Amino acid sequence: MSKPIPPIVLPPLENVEVEANWLRQNLHKWLNEEFLPEAINETIAYRASQIFIRHRLEGENDLGSLVIAIVTEMQSFDFQKSFYSEFAIANAVSDLILKSLGIDSCCGNN
Numbered sequence: 001m002s003k004p005i006p007p008i009v010l011p012p013l014e015n016v017e018v019e020a021n022w023l024r025q026n027l028h029k030w031l032n033e034e035f036l037p038e039a040i041n042e043t044i045a046y047r048a049s050q051i052f053i054r055h056r057l058e059g060e061n062d063l064g065s066l067v068i069a070i071v072t073e074m075q076s077f078d079f080q081k082s083f084y085s086e087f088a089i090a091n092a093v094s095d096l097i098l099k100s101l102g103i104d105s106c107c108g109n110n
Contacts, residue, residue: 008063010097013056024049026096027089034092035083047077048089067094 013019028045032038051073055066067090074086098104 008098008101008103010056010061010063010066010101012061013053016053016057019056020049020053022100023052023093023096027092030092030096031084038082040081044077044079044082044084044089048074048093052093063094063097067091 024045027048028042031041031045048070051070052066055069060066060069070090070093071086074089077086079085
């Protein structure tokens with residue numbers, strides 16, 4: 001039986017504006033590169049970064065819980081003009097955060 005993957009806990013939020021802008025810009029770039037650049041991608045990246053930062057401000061630092069929050073809250077977003085879904089967005093945020101921490105999102109290795 002394999003070992004469970006330990007939770008990934010982010011350091012406390014230090015600079016709201018820097019973290020929000022970093023996530024918004026990197027998610028927007030990822031969205032544009034993954035399929036086609038679309039105007040809706042900017043709105044998606046902005047909304048996901050707002051959700052992420054709001055939960056961080058509320059003291060949530062567990063990456064898994066942050067991903068669930070994005071999935072849950074993005075369900076009300078209208079994805080009709082996009083190739084993406086709330087799950088793709090939450091997974092992309094997770095991958096971007098893991099990459100920024102030097103963790104391989106495929107295998108959990110540093």
